[in-house]
Amino acid sequence: MKLNDPRLFRQYAYIDGKWTHGSEGREEAVVDPATGEILGHCALLEAAQITETVTAAEGAFAEWRAINVHERAEKLNAWYRLLHEYKEDLALLMTYEQGKPLDDSRGEVDYGASFIQWFAEEAKRAYGVTIPSHIPNAALGTIKEPVGVSAMFTPWNFPLAMITRKAGAALAAGCTVIVKPANETPYSALALAELAERAGIPAGVFNVVTGDPATVSEVLCNDNRIRNISFTGSTRVGKLLMRQSSSSVKRMSLELGGNAPFIVCDDMDPDAAAKEAVAAKFQTAGQDCLAANRIFVHRKIYDVFVERFVVHMQALKVGNGLEGSDIGPLIHQRAVDMAKGIVEDGIQKGARQLGGGGQAPGENFFMPTLLADITPEMRVFREETFSPVAGVCAFDDDDEVIQLANDTEYGLAAYVYTHDVRRIWKLMRGLEYGMVSVNSVKMTGAPIPFGGVKQSGLGREGGAAGLDEYLDTKYYCLGNMPSASNS
Numbered sequence: 001m002k003l004n005d006p007r008l009f010r011q012y013a014y015i016d017g018k019w020t021h022g023s024e025g026r027e028e029a030v031v032d033p034a035t036g037e038i039l040g041h042c043a044l045l046e047a048a049q050i051t052e053t054v055t056a057a058e059g060a061f062a063e064w065r066a067i068n069v070h071e072r073a074e075k076l077n078a079w080y081r082l083l084h085e086y087k088e089d090l091a092l093l094m095t096y097e098q099g100k101p102l103d104d105s106r107g108e109v110d111y112g113a114s115f116i117q118w119f120a121e122e123a124k125r126a127y128g129v130t131i132p133s134h135i136p137n138a139a140l141g142t143i144k145e146p147v148g149v150s151a152m153f154t155p156w157n158f159p160l161a162m163i164t165r166k167a168g169a170a171l172a173a174g175c176t177v178i179v180k181p182a183n184e185t186p187y188s189a190l191a192l193a194e195l196a197e198r199a200g201i202p203a204g205v206f207n208v209v210t211g212d213p214a215t216v217s218e219v220l221c222n223d224n225r226i227r228n229i230s231f232t233g234s235t236r237v238g239k240l241l242m243r244q245s246s247s248s249v250k251r252m253s254l255e256l257g258g259n260a261p262f263i264v265c266d267d268m269d270p271d272a273a274a275k276e277a278v279a280a281k282f283q284t285a286g287q288d289c290l291a292a293n294r295i296f297v298h299r300k301i302y303d304v305f306v307e308r309f310v311v312h313m314q315a316l317k318v319g320n321g322l323e324g325s326d327i328g329p330l331i332h333q334r335a336v337d338m339a340k341g342i343v344e345d346g347i348q349k350g351a352r353q354l355g356g357g358g359q360a361p362g363e364n365f366f367m368p369t370l371l372a373d374i375t376p377e378m379r380v381f382r383e384e385t386f387s388p389v390a391g392v393c394a395f396d397d398d399d400e401v402i403q404l405a406n407d408t409e410y411g412l413a414a415y416v417y418t419h420d421v422r423r424i425w426k427l428m429r430g431l432e433y434g435m436v437s438v439n440s441v442k443m444t445g446a447p448i449p450f451g452g453v454k455q456s457g458l459g460r461e462g463g464a465a466g467l468d469e470y471l472d473t474k475y476y477c478l479g480n481m482p483s484a485s486n487s
C-alpha cells in the first residue's frame, strides 16, 4: 500500500496519546477483501489495557471539558482540514481494508470530515434555557454539560464516517472518547487518531482500542466511568450491548440495521425510477444500512420497471475498488454465503432470479441479483441482505404498500417515489421509519437527524440532535435571590 504519508498506516492501538501493542503481544490479521492478501495486523489488547484506556480518558475529561468551546472548535477544525489534506491517503486505506470503489472512499472521507466541521460549529450553540419561575424569588434555568467519557463501537461498512459522526459530536460537546472500530477495518480509525494528534487534540481525549470485540465491550459496558455508549452495527450486537450496559445505566445511542422499502407509484417513469432504485441499492455493494432492500412497484408499471432495473443493474461493473469498479467485494466469505442463501431461499419459495449470472471476479464478490415477485415469507423480505441482492414485488394501492413496507422489525429509512403531493403526505406519515426520502436517493448529511425507530435503534446522529446525545441537561434553581424572578 503506497501512501503519500506512510505514518497514516498504523497497526497499534492509540491510548492516551501513545501507540500501544497488546500487552500479551496478540494481534489479528487485516485482509484486503478484494484479493485476500494480508494488509497488516491490528493489536489485540487485553482487558486490563481497556481499563487503563478508560482511566486515561477519564483523566483527560476534566481538562477537555474546561477548554473554551471556541478553542475546542479550533482543534476540531484543524482535524477537519487534515482529513481534507490527506484525503487521497485516507481513501486508499479505506478501499484496501473495506473494498469499496476508490471514488466512494473519497466521498466517505468528505462525508466523514463534514461531521467534524458541523459539530465544531454546532457546539457553540449548545444553549440552555431560562425558565419563568413558579417559586418566589428564584431564578430557574438549564445549562448543557458534557456527559463524560463516551465509548463508541463502529462497523466495517463505513469505517471513517461512522466514527466522525459520533466522535465529532462527542468531542465538540466536551466529552472524551474511546473508539472500538470493527476488526475488519481498523486502519481508517487509527489514521484518524494520527491526524487527531497532529491537530493538537490532547492525549487521552481521542483513543482507539482494538481487540476481541466481546472482551472490549464487556469491559467498557461494565465500567461505571463510561457514561455513554454509542453503537453502530447490527441489531443483534446492539441488543447485547444494551444488556451489558444495564448494570451501570448508561446513556445509549444505537444505530442498528435497516430493511429499507423503496416505493414507486404509478405516476413515475419506470425507467427513471429503476435507475434511482439501482443507485439506492448497490452502493457499497449493498452493504449499507440505507440500501433499498425491498422494492415495491405499482402493478401498472411493474413489468417495465423490473426489465429496466435489470438493464441498469447489469451495467454496473463488479471488481476491485482500485480498478474503477462500481461494486467492490463483500467484506468476507460469510457475507457471500449469506447472499447465496437468501437467493436460494427466495427461488425455493417462488421468486424469479434476474441477473446474478456471470463469473464473479474473485471469492468475495457477488454478482448483483434481483429477486422478482418476492413475498413476506422470504428471507429477502425479512432480513437485511447487506449484499447486492434486491427484492421487488408489485402492489395495488397505497394502504397495501404501507402495510407491506411496515411489515418488518426494522424502521431506519424508506424511499418514496411519486409526484402526487397527497400520496407523498399519506405515505410519509404512514411509514414507520425514522427517515423518509421522497424522490431522492441522497438523504443523509451532517445537518440531518440520522436514526431509526423500532429495532433500528435509539437516538439520532448528526444535526442538533446528534450533539444532544453527548450533553446532559442540568436544571438549576437559584432560591432566595433578591428579586430574582426571571419570569
Ligand SMILES: NC(=O)c1ccc[n+]([C@@H]2O[C@H](COP(=O)([O-])OP(=O)(O)OC[C@H]3O[C@@H](n4cnc5c(N)ncnc54)[C@H](O)[C@@H]3O)[C@@H](O)[C@H]2O)c1
Pocket (backbone or CB within 6 Å): 153, 154, 155, 156, 157, 158, 162, 180, 181, 182, 183, 213, 214, 217, 232, 233, 234, 235, 237, 238, 240, 254, 255, 256, 257, 258, 288, 289, 384, 386, 412, 456, 457
Ligand atoms: N443505522 C446505522 O446508522 C448503521 C450504519 C452502518 C451500519 N449499520 C448496521 O451495521 C451492520 C453491519 O455492520 P457490522 O457487521 O460491523 O455490525 P456488527 O454488529 O457485527 O459489529 C459492529 C461493531 O460491534 C463490534 N462487535 C461485534 N460483535 C460484538 C460482540 N459480541 N460484542 C461487542 N462488540 C461486538 C464489532 O467489532 C464492530 O466494532 C448492519 O446491520 C448495518 O445495518 C447501521
Ligand SMILES: N[C@@H](CC=O)C(=O)O
Pocket (backbone or CB within 6 Å): 157, 158, 287, 288, 289, 290, 444, 450
Ligand atoms: N450510508 C449510511 C451508513 C449506513 O450504513 C450513512 O450515510 O450514514
